Amino acid sequence: MTNTIFRRIAYGPFLLALASCGGGNPQQGGAGGGEMGAGPPPLVVAMTVRAQQVPNIVELPGRIEAVRTAEVRARADGIVERRLYQEGTDVTAGQPLFRIDPRDLAQQVEQSRAALARSEAARTNAASVVRRYAPLVSERAVSAQEYDQAQATLRQETANVADARAALARARLQLGYTIVRAPIAGRVGRAQVTEGALVSASQATLLATIEQPSPIYAVFTQSNAAILDLRQAGAASTPLSQVEVRLVLANGRDYGPVGRLDFADQVVDPQTGSQVLRAIFPNGERLLLPGQFIRGRIAMGTNPNGILVPASAVQIGERNASVSVVGKDGSVAPRPVQLGGQVGGNWVIKSGLKAGERIITDGWQKVQPGQKVQVRGDPAPAAAQQTQGN
Template identity: 40%
Template sequence: MIQPQVLAVSETLPGRVNALQTAEIRPQVSGIIKRRLFEQGAEIKKGTPLFQINAAPFEAEVSSAQAGLLRAKAANDKAQQQAAHLRPLMKTGAVSRQSFDEAIANARQAAADVAQASAALRRKELDLSFATVGAPISGRIDQALVSEEAYVTASDSTPLARIYQKDPIYVDIHQPAGVYHQLRQQSASQKATTTGVPVKILLPGGAVYHQPGRILFSGISVDTATGDVIVRIEVSNPNRELLPGMFVRVEIPRQHYEDALMVPQ
C-alpha cells in the first residue's frame, strides 16, 4: 500500500569558495624592507606588525621637523613679545602706527609658522609609523610576495602579502534568475530563518563537509553578463578546510513535499 511521506528534492551544483574578506598588504611609504615579522601561513590579529621598512630616513626627518618646530616657536615668542612691547608705546605716540601694525603682522605670521611646523612634524611622525606595516584585518596570511632588502613603494602593483579571513567563508554558485523567488518561497514554506536556506557542501573528494551552509538572500546578485543569479552561501570554516579559490559542489534543496506519494520506478 502506498503511504504519503516526506520528500525533499535537491540539486547539486558546482561552486567556488571565496574568502569572507581579503586584504592586500601595501606600504604607505617608500623604502627598503629590512625584516619580515610574521610566519607565512599563520593566523594573525588585526594590527600585528608584518613588515619593517628601514626607519632611519624617517627618524632623521622627524628630528629635522622637531628642530624646525623649535625654531618656529622661538621666532613666535620673539614676535609676540615685540608686539606686546610696542602696544603701550604706540598709545603714547612713542612709535608709529605703521611700526606697530608691522609688529602685529609679524606676530601673526610667526604663529602661523608654528602651526605649519607642527603639522609638518605630525606628518613626519606619521611616515615613521608607516615604516612598520601592520595587518589591517584578522585572518590567515599567505606567503610574502617580496623579499627582505627589496625596495618598495606605495604605487607598486604587487602587494607585500595577502590576508584572507576564512571563518566563516563564502561559496558562490550561479543559477537562473527564477531560482531566487523559488528559494524565497521555499524559505517561507519551511519556516527557515530569514538569514538563509540550509544547504550541504560536498568536498572535492565527494565527502559531505561537516558544517552546513546557508543561503544568504542579502548576498544574491545578478550577473549582468549572463543574467544568472549569483547565489552566495555562508559556511563555518573553523578548521580552515575550505580554501579561497577551491571548487566544491553544493547540494541545494529544490522542493519539499510533506505528503509525497512514492511508487517504484
C-alpha cells in the first residue's frame, strides 16, 4: 500500500508535463494548431453597397425656445395681497394674476382729485375776473396792464387744470397697476412671490413668467463650414421656409410633426465659427418645453450618388463608426466610415464606402478581422466584383 502511494506521487509530475505537451486529447487544437483544428467559416449576411439618391441630412443639437416669452413684473409699490391664478395653467391676455394692496395708491387718487378741484376753482375765478375787466378797459376804469395780468392769470390757471387732470390720470393708472394682468396669452409658470411679499416698481420685482406653448422654436448651432457644404450640395436654391426639420427627443423617440426653418443668422460667431439656425414647430400636444434638449435632422437638398446602409451594419465606437467589409477572397476587414443623418432605419454614409463593396449586415459580432466568412443573402454578383476590380 505504501509503495503504491509512493509510485503515484513520483509519477504525478511526469503525467502533468506529458498532458501539457499535447499528450491529452489529440482532437483539441491549440492556439497555433492552424487549419487542422479550425471549424467552418462563420455564416454571415451581407449586402452590396449601391449608389442612390439620398437627402443631405445634418444632425444638430439644439434647445427648445418659446416663440413669445413675457416676464410679469411689478409696476406698483406695495404688499402682495393675493395670487389670482393657478400655477402652470393657461391664461389669456389681460387676465388678473396678482393683487397688490391698493390703499396707498387709492389715497393718492383722492389727493389728485382734490388738487384738480382746486385748480378748476382757481380757473373759474380767473375767468370771472377777466369777464369783469373786459368792459371796464374801454371806460378806462381798469388799466390795460391790469387786464393783461388777469388774462395771464386765467391762462396759468387753465394750465394748472390740465396738469391736475394729468396727475389724476397718472394716479388712477398707478392704482390700476395694483391688479397685475397677463401681458400675453400662454402658460404661466410658478409664482416668484407669495402673499405678504413687498414688491417694488422701481426695482421691477419679477412676479411670474408666461410662455406661449404653440407654435414653438427649435434653435440649433452649427459650424458655418457645414452649412456652406450643405448649400453647395444642392440646397442653395431651396427657400429657407421649404427646408424640413425633424426632431429627436431626449428619450430617443422621434417627434411626430415636421417643422421648417424660418431663420438663419446672418452673423457667424468669430470665436466658434458657428451659425444659428431656427425652426418652428407646431406643439399642439405640448411635448416640447422651453429649455428642452433635442436633436434636429435638417434635410437640405439631395445627393444623387449617396450611400445608405442598414443601422445593423454599423458598429459605433467611442471615437468613430465602422463597418465590416467582405473582400473578394471572402476575408473580412473593418472599415471606418463617417456617418451622416438617418433615413428611416438606415445610416447615410458620408465617406468610407463606395458602390460595389460588400458589407456584413448581420453576424459581424462573431467575425475577427482577416477571417474568411460564408456569405448568405448576397452572392457577390459579377457586376459588383467587376466594379471592385475597377
